[in-house]
Amino acid sequence: MNEVVHIDHLPGRTLTVEGKEHLYFSGTSYLGMARNEAFQKHLLEGIRLYGSNYSSSRISNLKLQIFEESEAYLAQFTGAETALTMSSGFLTGQMVVRLLENKGRFLYAPRTHPALWRTQADFYDGSFNTWVATLPETIGTFPENDLILITNSLDPLLAQPYDFSWVAHLPASKSITLVVDDSHGFGVLGKEGAGIFSKLQPYTNIRLLVLSSLGKAFGIPGGVILGEKETIDQFKANPFFGGSSPVIPAYLYAFLQSKAIYQQERERLFQNIQLFTSHIAGLSIFDYFSRYPVYYTRQHQLCTYLKDNGVLISSFPYPSPQDDLITRVIISSLHTEEDIHTLAKLIEEFSS
Template sequence: MANKVYTDQLPGRTLVVNGEEFLFFSGTSYLGIPVNEQFRNCVLEGMARYGTNYSSSRNSNLQLRVFEEAEDYLATYTGSEAAFTMSSGYLAGQALVQTLQGSGYFIYAPNTHPALWRSTADEVIGDYDAWVGPMLEQVQGSKEEHIILVCNSLDPLKARNHGFSWLSALPTDKQITLVVDDSHGFGVTGEDGAGIFAQLKARLQPNVRLVVASSMGKALGIPAGMVLGDKALIDKLRHSHYFGGASPAIPAYLYAFLRCETVFKEARQKLFSNIEYFLKHLEHPAQFSYFDRYPVFGVHEHRLAAYLQERGVIISSFRYPTPADDPITRVILSSAHTEGDIQRITGLINEFVKV
């Protein structure tokens, strides 16, 4: 595992540490949006119109149209009936699960993000695939009328795409709500980066209600969170104290989001090209865990992180979920990387295998 580094600079494709420049293959900015000049210009346009922040309640007698415009766009874009935005993915997730609290029996998948916990008692550590069978038995044998299943859409730490083949095995005689955290997929996966909502919706029986919560701050670089679902649920969220009591998303960023569809699309295509280029130049791709068109590559040999850092390349490597656990080491690509950057890291990885 590599040593921790400290910097005062926002990382993009590179990072400066104590005056030394490193290539940076870490973080969750998959589309490189925070360092995208076109996006930054749109944010500045938004700030010229709305200022740096909107310090008011969404229930105020003054209503900014950009909130409704962004939520209508998100619903159309993802194929959901309605959408709801807040100032962060964590807050959006909390608003959702606390609103659902008391309406049904919760079952959590392993490693579900804390944004969707009602309390720390909801933490489950384990293997997703091993969870599926017992979960189905529990749902089928339960006397509860309403079951609320909570899980992630994928595992960005182990670079695994969660299978949802088990949806067809859910009982049809119970009310089931499926809550999915798509924070690490939204903007990258799905048709035009629209995430997992439409894919899952097409596979569900009528008795299963789908709700997707997500940060918009990963791939899309928007400091906001969202919930996608049916109109009845979204209306209930709008009447919660979370909606009225919390500051909303920064309007300037929603303004930029609505005007940067082409920017996101071009960045997504560049990301897919970088993924393809990375795999093409690896001599032993089997040393990584990864799945199709996703920019995270799990590293089996943790010594690679220190080896690369000594040679001017920083990748993601830290112990998770606690300092006592085994390290999670990954190479993470972004749209900001050049072919030269990728040639550099793949060359070093190929050398490492021979050491």
Template sequence: MSSYYSIDHLPGRTIQFEGQDYLFFSGTAYLGMAQNPAFQALLAEGMARYGTMFGSSRNGNLQLSIYEEAEAQLTAFAKAEAALTLSSGMLAGQAVVSWLKAQGLGFLYGPKAHPAIWQDPNTSLPTLSFADWTAQLPELVAAAATPHVVIALNSLDALCSMRYSFDWVNQLPEGPDITLLVDDSHGLGVIGPEGSGIGPMIPRRPNVRLIVTASLAKAMGMPGGVIFADPKTLQSIRHTAFFGACSPIPPAYLYAFGRAQTLYRTAFDRLQANIARFESRIGPSDRFQHIPAYPVFYTEQDQLYSYLLANRILIYSFAYPTPADKPNTRIVISALHQPEDIEQLADCLDGKTG
């Protein structure tokens, strides 16, 4: 397992440690919005108008219109039917799970499903490959103990950079009601048309209700979470005590988001260019597992971490999701990186055999 390092500043394309600069190819700030000066300026405008926090229930008798405005913009961004924001991605997932659980629905979990969409903290996840698991889904749904079943899974495997096909949705039984609950925390802003996320890429079925949850703290650069679903579903979730008791996302961030659409598009294009540059440099390689046009490059060669660190390049490598798990080692490209950063990383990798 890699060591832990403590710094006193926000990582960007570089970090400073013990008086030296290191290139930083880790984290989940894929679009680099937290370090984007123009986004920071919009956030400062938002804080001047809304302060640092709105300490009230979203269901209170005094409401801020910025929430509905931003949710409409998020809906358009994700090409969804409607959106509802909460103060974290974990909370977004658990608000949905709490609502579904209250209805007594049965849950089927996909491999590596994020804890945000677990019904029980002791949930046991399938150990099958994603393809093998989806091949069994029609039979599992048909055999479910409840007439309405929830299929809860991630939009992709961000840990190991593996794409998930959703073609299997077309093979689900037509009879039972099905809720497809998808955590898109590592996809929103990065995958799909113009970064719109997984939603537009999932087939629609009359008996399958789609609910997508996501953290906004990754590519989108905001401390919050979002639920995408049909308006009736979101209205029902909004009326739960779980949602009513939640603190909302700080409104200043939603103010900034609403005025930053050009910044997001520019960052998305920059990210794609950086990924393409790195892909072209490393070429076909058995060292990395990688979704084309996705910023994560996973490797089973954990020793790569120490080698790159000795060359003042810090990559992602630590046990996840618990300290007992195997270290996950991966290179993460962001929109912040300069072409020379990508070249330096690739040159360093060229000098590493194995």
């Protein structure tokens, strides 16, 4: 059974529980933006320019340039033709599936994020590689010509990378839309943190939509869709988009001003990953992959052992309270070398 810890402040590299400071190796703020003072400075500048919120629609007669500026940068950064921002990653996912719902037959990969579900029936806990291996045969049995494949770009819970070479072998006789949720890779993986879009773009036999939360690595409460202009324009014309609130402009301002900060923190993150991996490479309790800050373990008792020794990690049932525990150590750019050494020493003692 997982133990819930209640706190009254935002964690950084540490947090205080019942008067005692603990090291914190959890959460999805991989680049530490929520506690980055330089980023906060840009955010305060943005609030002075744009206020604390923008209470209007993106389709109103008043147009704030910061939306188009940030979307143009996101498209250029990732290599997409067009980008569209929304107020949350979850809303982004829901808009995509709702607007595609009557445009083809849906096929869900295992462990797809809830933001992309239409109902709970769209989730199942299976092997991604098995799904991929059986996909051509499965597709061949469907009478429908229009298919919509929904998948994550990786498994951030079990710390497993996904190979997308299979996309090149999808049948050209079908009209296929591939929707990829890159929320946990965007900002960390890919060239300069640009995520998976450019890796998938060469597959001309499919229509590609990559969507992502901006709230993980980038620290922005919002989401983004990357794809062809024709498709994105259709999303813009839908009441689902016109009726939703946009990203708070002050955050988009901070995002555009923080390009160098993101790259600096990304390098720090990789240094921390390399250091921690060097310590635990001889142990067999973790699943992980290169340059990614998540380390999954099936030994859930590690959470209690570390908490008793002043370290908090991620351990809770997911995606619902009725599901199995997911226990992970998550590194961020905020951690110091001493933090990493302390964590690694405790894990070595636990494993001995």
